[in-house]
Amino acid sequence: MANLYMGQKTHQSFLCVHQVVEVKVGLHCDECIKKIFKAIKKIEDIESYNVDKQLNKVIVTGNVTMEEVIKVLQKIGKNATPWENAQLQPNC
Template sequence: MDLWRIICTPHQTLSDKVVELKVGMHCDRCIKAIKKAIKTIDDMESYQLETEINKVTVTGNVTPDEVVKALQKIGKTATNWGED
C-alpha cells in the first residue's frame, strides 16, 4: 500500500497536545473506520494517518486515553508510538 497521508484541519494552539499512537491499518475499511472514530473525539483539532508505518497522530486538547478509547470502540488496539 502506498503511503497515504491524511491531514485534516491544520489549526494548532498553545494548549494543544500531540498524541502519537501505533495502530494497525491493513485495508481501506480499517482506515475509514479509524478516521471516523478520531473525528468523534471532542476538542480534536487535526489528525494524520501514516499507513505505511501504522502511525496515528492526533492534535488538540486530547489525551492518549481519549484516543485509545475511541479506537477501542471500533475494535482497534493502540499503543504509544515508540513502544514495541
C-alpha cells in the same frame, strides 16, 4: 495509493492546550482507515489527524490525551498502543 492520510477539523480555541498524540495501530486496508477517521472525528477539540499506513501510526493534534485516542480506537476494535519514544508535545 497514498500511504499518508490526513484530515482537519476547524474550530475556535483561545487557550494553547494542544498536544500531539502518536499511537501505533494495526492498519490492514482502506476500510480500517475509514473507520479510524470516523472514530477520530468524533473526538472533541481535535485540530488535525494523520494516518500513516506504512508505519501503522495515527497522529492526532489538539486538546486530546493519549488515553482518549486509545479508548476511541479500542471502541472500534483496534489494538492501539502509545508510539515508541512518543512524547506528548505542546503544539503552540
